[in-house]
Amino acid sequence: MSDELNALLVSLIRPQVSDIFVTSGKRPCFRRNGEIVTSGELAPVSASAVDAWRDSVLDDVLRAEYLTSGGADAAVNLNGRRCRVNFMSTLNGPALVLRPISEGGVLDFEKLGLPAKALEKLCAKTRGIVFCAGGTGSGKTTTMNAMINFINRHYKRHILTLEDPIEYLHEDHLSLVNQRELRNGDFGAAMRNAVRENPDVIVLGEMRDAGSVRAALNAALTGHLVLTTVHCTDCVALTERLLGFFGEEERRRIAADLALSLEAVIAQRMLPGVSGGMVPAVELMLGTPTVRKHVEQCAFDALAIALADGGGNGMIALNSSLFALVNSDQVRRQTALDASDDPEELELRFSGIRRGSTKAGAESVLQRVLDLNINDLFHSAVKMKASDVVLSHNMPPLMRINGEMRAVDLPPLSTGDIRRLLFSVIDKRRRAVFEERRELDFSLSVPVKMGDKEKLCRFRLNTFFQRGTPALVARVLDDTIPPPDALGIPSVMLDLVRKRQGLILVTGPTGSGKSTTLASLLDFVNHRLRSHIITIEDPIEFVYANDCSVIEQREVHADTLSFAGALRAALRQAPDIIMVGEMRDPETIAAALTAAETGHLVLGTIHTNSAAQTVDRVIDSFPQNMQNQIRQQFAGSLLAVVSQRLLRRADGQGRVAAFEIMVATTAIRALIRDCRGHQIEATMETGWGDGMQTMRRALEELVKSGAVTEEEANTLTDVRHQTSGASGSSGQRCLG
DSSP states (O other): OHHHHHHHHHHHOOTTEEEEEEEBTSOOEEEETTEEEEOTTSOOBOHHHHHHHHHHHOOHHHHHHHHHHSEEEEEEEETTEEEEEEEEEETTEEEEEEEEOEEGGGOOTTTTTOOHHHHHHHHTOSSEEEEEEESTTSSHHHHHHHHHHHHHHHOOOEEEEEESSOOEEOOOSSSEEEEEEOSSOOHHHHHHHHGGGOOSEEEESOOOSHHHHHHHHHHHHTTOEEEEEEEOSSHHHHHHHHHHTSOHHHHHHHHHHHHHHEEEEEEEEEEEOTTSSEEEEEEEEEOOHHHHHHHHTTOHHHHHHHHHTGGGGTOBOHHHHHHHHHHTTSSOHHHHHHHOSOHHHHHHHHHTOEESSSSTTOOBOOOEETTEEHHHHHHHHHHTTOSEEEEOTTSOOEEEETTEEEEOSSOOOOHHHHHHHHHTSSOHHHHHHHHHHSEEEEEEEEEEEETTEEEEEEEEEEEEEETTEEEEEEEEEOSSOOOHHHHTOOHHHHHHTTOSSEEEEEEOSTTSSHHHHHHHHHHHHHTTOOOEEEEEESSOOOOOOOSSSEEEEEEBTTTBSOHHHHHHHHTTSOOSEEEESOOOSHHHHHHHHHHHHTTOEEEEEEOOSSHHHHHHHHHHTSOHHHHHHHHHHHHHHEEEEEEEEEEEOTTSSSEEEEEEEEEOOHHHHHHHHTTOGGGHHHHHHTOGGGTOBOHHHHHHHHHHTTSSOHHHHHHHHHHHHHHHHHTTHHHHHHHO
16 A cells, blocks of 8 residues: 555656645645645545555654654655655544655756845855745745755855755755754754854754744854744744744843844745746845844834835845736736735835835835726826815815815715825835824825826825824925026025025925925026035925036935934035925924034025014024023024015916015124014115015015015915014013
8 A cells, every 4th residue: 555655646746746735535636836736537545555654654763753743754765756744643534745855956046036146145155144034835945945056056165954854955066065854853952063063054944943043143143154944924024033032131132143143034925927837026135234223123113114225235125026026927916916915005016106205216106096096186286287186084186276276076085085095105114104193294206197208296295184084185396496587586595505604594384385495596506506415305305416516315214314313414424505304393403503503504494474483483492591592503603584475476377486585684693692583574674785675575576566466465464464563572582
């Protein structure tokens, strides 16, 4: 009987067959290209046949183990082909699973569909640890053995493998390869002994427990290259799992050792290919300084961000790998979506919108939600020259055109509609932030077809909760930076941006055109002066093409963690001009003042209604005991405050800006130092010769030129009367 089963097993060892399953009373079956295949031509195998063949394979020790535990592992040679076999007892009776062991010398990175260049660089390492992760049948052991084969054929090293059981056989080429099969599965003890055998490369078949983790890290830190596998689905989860073996106190030390020794984590999944066979989707996280820092701090969310943003460093996110496989027609789109941990993000990428800032490799986004497609809304907004798109509960989508809100001819949106539309343009990490903080800022780049050409249009989005339901506002960002004369920017501002140091603030409410004014001023400098300009924005709104100047744009949360931190770092980056997208808090304001004092021209924005109110806002942002110092700094570094508003043109064709300008003359500086903010507007009235202009005068000029109607100007004048009356409040408190 054992001979008949032996012959059956030999006949089933075929190309593309990875496992053979024999259960007593059932027809034998096998796994081919990842799928279970049952042949009606094969007769069920009897329990006595399985028992007889098992007894012929196992020695006395393993027979006793099987009788005691109901299972045993062994290696067997079938017609010259080495195989590993697991025997087990089941409800149906005795059973076995047999896996043919292949020759490791045939494994090739490119033929396996693996990132060859990245893995070749890892094979060149002489110390550290490389993890191959994945579920059962994911090909992680094959990847690890392909690395062994590459090292064996290209480097003169001593390679020692510790496996349970051996899955690939390796003959010596340039390297000496010793393969050891462990019957007791104690990888930790085997690792400790292996170090004394002076190997250059140690291959640990599987990292299963705290003991094997300690031993592997110790070997990696003492001059060995360690290759090992872990049953885990992705790179970040692997680090969490390894550190989860340990208690809190030891975990900190293990995290530090892992950070020091980590070279890479390769996580993969096998997917059915379009042309048959299985194709690996590979996620690759490299041990860059940023990754090692996050590992040491157990900052797993930050680690996920570093992996997602690490394309420039050679890292590969899972969705990037899946996207590439679909684009190259290796796997079907639905197969990739099923394999993804974040199918919504992958679906977006397939559709062509790009998420985030303008850096290369930025993520892409878009998704159909029922009958409403957010891409269509963005297309319509661009073609209708809208400035904003608003999605709110129980309302149809709204667009702001020439300053007026207009409803789109669509049904009112439910909470579910808005949530699905919103979640189609943010990934899982941002969703978690949104749910926790109840608001979120980000940007998108969307391809919009304009005639025969496709144009990449950018949007700044803010999403938030109102009355317990999500809402979204998208600002359309014009990729064309208008010149100063097109915006009506006064010439005094063009003179001020030529200054070598000082602070220029552009103020106004949301939607008043502050960002456009700053962009126009910076682009004016870019085309005329040889300067090094650093912008700090949240998010990036206009993209500059370097001309005479070099402009570096940093986005908060994508390129830096905060405005204040980026400002402090900018002082060490040798800029001539620093642009701060928004001065939101005392820390940022203080850093901007310091930069302006130390030889830099700083441009920034603040949400205030007038120049005088801006002075109060800056100083009142600080505690009482700091205000006198801030007042002196502010007065000494200020060049100008520009407060602006947008008004509808008289002809209905768009909007025009009205500018209030306060130039920091000697008189203005004295008023700021002496806490006499209530006198600022009167001084501006008489400061025409210095380039100053009150909002009242700006409105009068616009009405006189016919740009706006008197009624439109009066709507702003009424508001200004209210705010100007309150602008001296801090001055009165200070004098008192």
